[in-house]
Amino acid sequence: xxxxxxxxxxxxxxxxxxxxxxxxxxxxxxxxKVLDDAEDHPSVEVVYDRARAIDPSISMxxxxxTLNLLDELELVTRHDFNxxxxxxxxxxxxxxxxxxxxxxxxxxxxxxxIEAMKRDIAEKLGYELVECRLELYGRKIKKTGSMN
Amino acid sequence: xxxxxxxxxxxxxxxxxxxxxxxxxxxxxxxxKVLDDAEDHPSVEVVYDRARAIDPSISMxxxxxTLNLLDELELVTRHDFNxxxxxxxxxxxxxxxxxxxxxxxxxxxxxxxIEAMKRDIAEKLGYELVECRLELYGRKIKKTGSMN
DNA sequence: GTAAATGCAAAGTATTTGCAAGCCG
DNA sequence: CGGCTTGCAAATACTTTGCATTTAC
Numbered sequence: 001x002x003x004x005x006x007x008x009x010x011x012x013x014x015x016x017x018x019x020x021x022x023x024x025x026x027x028x029x030x031x032x033k034v035l036d037d038a039e040d041h042p043s044v045e046v047v048y049d050r051a052r053a054i055d056p057s058i059s060m061x062x063x064x065x066t067l068n069l070l071d072e073l074e075l076v077t078r079h080d081f082n083x084x085x086x087x088x089x090x091x092x093x094x095x096x097x098x099x100x101x102x103x104x105x106x107x108x109x110x111x112x113x114i115e116a117m118k119r120d121i122a123e124k125l126g127y128e129l130v131e132c133r134l135e136l137y138g139r140k141i142k143k144t145g146s147m148n
Numbered sequence: 149x150x151x152x153x154x155x156x157x158x159x160x161x162x163x164x165x166x167x168x169x170x171x172x173x174x175x176x177x178x179x180x181k182v183l184d185d186a187e188d189h190p191s192v193e194v195v196y197d198r199a200r201a202i203d204p205s206i207s208m209x210x211x212x213x214t215l216n217l218l219d220e221l222e223l224v225t226r227h228d229f230n231x232x233x234x235x236x237x238x239x240x241x242x243x244x245x246x247x248x249x250x251x252x253x254x255x256x257x258x259x260x261x262i263e264a265m266k267r268d269i270a271e272k273l274g275y276e277l278v279e280c281r282l283e284l285y286g287r288k289i290k291k292t293g294s295m296n
Numbered sequence: 297g298t299a300a301a302t303g304c305a306a307a308g309t310a311t312t313t314g315c316a317a318g319c320c321g
Numbered sequence: 322c323g324g325c326t327t328g329c330a331a332a333t334a335c336t337t338t339g340c341a342t343t344t345a346c
Contacts, residue, residue, distance in 0.1 A: 022300090026344090027301080061336090062302060064336060068337090084335070085334085098273055117259070118284060121246070121257060121259055125246055126288060127246060127287060129286050130285050130286050132283065132285060134280075136277055141276050171319080171321075172321095176326085193310095206328095207328045208311090209328065209329075212310095213313095232309070233309085234310085
């Protein structure tokens, strides 16, 4: 299944923003739709491009301001995958990322054992876990035997 | 024990750099010493300040160039702890970080179970684990009962 | 109507780089 | 000596911001 079909209560970003009291301007709607539709982890630049494809009047500043706003509201998550810019993703279910070091492809995964272990480790160090970031960087394993 | 007393074969950064064929200029020696002595995870700015305290002629550009060089040689590790700048750390034993969200304090930890699990997850996704990044962000737990 | 949001351009930060001069090996 | 290093300042790259204008509610 496509992983961005609003599992989380089936509320679109737009609905969640409206609920937060944000004014729904035309530009905002477009940016939110772009984010909602994204199946990847777009950079600001990419969000900007996709938004402009719908409404060319949208400015970079608005994209930045909107993303910062959404980040503060915790409606999106900002990622720094060892690049010089940020990537964004709508905050749906909690998960981590495996980044293909060769292609840059990002794969999402989730693992309950890891979740428990993280909380455990933090606790043992005297901390309550507030947030966390786990990124695996890997190289695709070539299958041997069935060489196609 | 202080964790930077050269466990890794007891070789100082300077020795490891010389072995890599780098020219040992005065500035470089100072920067390497600053890094070797650091018990924390200093930003470029901090490395710069500490280096200048020893030799005021050292420039920011040199600090940046040196850190990039060391990073390429994998003699230091660059971290992005959700700040707008990078922090560096001498590459000793493998470990992860717990960052105190209130004070910014960074605590190092290591856990074999997590290591195994990481490799496992990557493999199940068809990847060979090349690198990884695990950061826990937490809030210090206040002890109840013994209120001091 | 009013506060919030926008576009533009200018400013800000962190980092990199071109170039002439300096220094290690 | 020759090439790696350095300092300086200018250039980059990403992001933020001041301000006048527009817009949602």
